[in-house]
Amino acid sequence: MSKPAIVIAIDGPAAAGKGTLARRLAAHLGYAYLDTGAIYRAVALKLLKQSIDADDTPAILAAARSLDPDELNSDELRTDRVGEMASQIAAIPALREALVEFQRTFAANPPGGAPGAVLDGRDIGTVICPKADRKLFVTASAEERAHRRYLELTGKGEQVSEDEVLADLKKRDERDQNRATAALRAAGDAYLLDTTNLGIDEAFAAALDYIAAR
Ligand code: DC
Numbered sequence: 001m002s003k004p005a006i007v008i009a010i011d012g013p014a015a016a017g018k019g020t021l022a023r024r025l026a027a028h029l030g031y032a033y034l035d036t037g038a039i040y041r042a043v044a045l046k047l048l049k050q051s052i053d054a055d056d057t058p059a060i061l062a063a064a065r066s067l068d069p070d071e072l073n074s075d076e077l078r079t080d081r082v083g084e085m086a087s088q089i090a091a092i093p094a095l096r097e098a099l100v101e102f103q104r105t106f107a108a109n110p111p112g113g114a115p116g117a118v119l120d121g122r123d124i125g126t127v128i129c130p131k132a133d134r135k136l137f138v139t140a141s142a143e144e145r146a147h148r149r150y151l152e153l154t155g156k157g158e159q160v161s162e163d164e165v166l167a168d169l170k171k172r173d174e175r176d177q178n179r180a181t182a183a184l185r186a187a188g189d190a191y192l193l194d195t196t197n198l199g200i201d202e203a204f205a206a207a208l209d210y211i212a213a214r
Contacts, residue, residue: 003115004108005107005108005109005110005114005115005116005117006031006115006116006117006133006134007107007116007117007119007129007131007132007133007134008022008025008029008031008116008117008118008119008132008133008134008135008136008211009119009120009124009125009128009129009132009134009135009136009187009190010022010025010118010119010120010121010124010135010136010137010138011120011121011122011123011124011125011126011135011136011137011138011184011186011187011190012120012122012136012137012138012139012184013139013145013169013172013173013176013177013184014083014087014145014149014169014172014173014176015140015145015146015148015149015152015169016138016139016140016145016195017138017140017148017195017200017203018120018121018138019035019037019120020200021120021136021138021195021200021203021204021207022035022118022119022120023035023118024200024204025118025204025207025208025211026117026118028204028208029116029118029211030114030115030116031110031114031115031116031117031118032106032110032111032112032114032116032117032118033117033118033119033120034103034106034107034117034118034119034120035072035120035121036099036103036119036120036121036122036124036128037086037120037121037122038072038073038077039067039072039099039102039103040086040087040089040090040099041077041078041082041083041086042067042071042072042074042077043060043063043064043067043086043089043095044082044083044085044086044088044089045071045074045076045077045082045085046063046066046067046071047059047060047063047085047089048081048082048085050063054085054088054089057092057094057095060089060092060095061094061095061098064095064098064099065098078156079153079158080149080153080158080160080165080168083172084168084171084172087172087175087176088175090122090176090179091175091179091180091181093180093181096123096127096181096182100127100128103119103121103124103128103129104128104129106119107119107128107129107132116133119132122176122182122183122184123182123183123184125137125186125187125189125190126182126185126187127182130187134191134210134211135187135189135190135191136190136191136193136207136210137186137187137190137191137192137193138193138195138203139192139193139194139195139196140194140195140196141196142166142169142170142173143166144195144196145169146162146165146166146169147162149165149169150162150165153165191207191210193206193207193210
């Protein structure tokens with residue numbers, strides 16, 4: 001039998017730098033990468049396109065079941081409107097349940113025969129892969145995260161103010177942290193990485209030290 005895949009779980013609030021870090025770690029280690037937020041966003045995008053409400057659970061579950069992995073790479077997923085809808089539907093326990101198996105299968109059998117997988121999201125270290133080999137909880141102050149998200153959005157031509165972005169981010173943090181199911185929180189055994197004053201290279205080096213040290 002081949003060795004079990006190494007699993008690295010990366011959780012944290014919106015715009016903390018998890019995605020950039022996770023992608024870079026996966027490339028460095030030769031592991032597969034899954035952005036689990038993209039799954040919630042892809043379902044959200046389908047709902048927005050089909051004018052389905054955020055409380056129509058049967059239609060939301062149908063949209064989740066018809067999801068094609070190719071839909072996870074669309075640029076359309078990255079808007080704030082889609083992120084807001086994703087955060088709303090992510091509070092529906094039946095939707096979370098419907099998405100568990102896909103995420104666990106990815107972690108246990110990384111595509112392309114990779115020896116490991118990096119998954120980022122909100123509940124990877126707590127719910128999806130509680131036995132992950134390494135767990136990181138990546139944070140930054142709300143102001144710093146809003147600043148980064150503002151630069152990202154305006155860089156893509158979206159017309160937003162930094163105050164609006166900060167207000168949206170706080171609303172999303174509040175919802176993600178206080179929902180009844182799989183709320184955003186650090187696993188007890190996670191390494192806490194605060195990137196408020198760290199550039200991406202420093203954050204990457206700190207994450208790699210933690211991964212190598214254990
Ligand atoms: O990481 P992101 O901003 O792309 O995630 C969008 C929303 O999806 C986020 O506000 C909460 C939800 N989400 C979740 O509940 N659980 C995950 N594992 C990933 C994302």
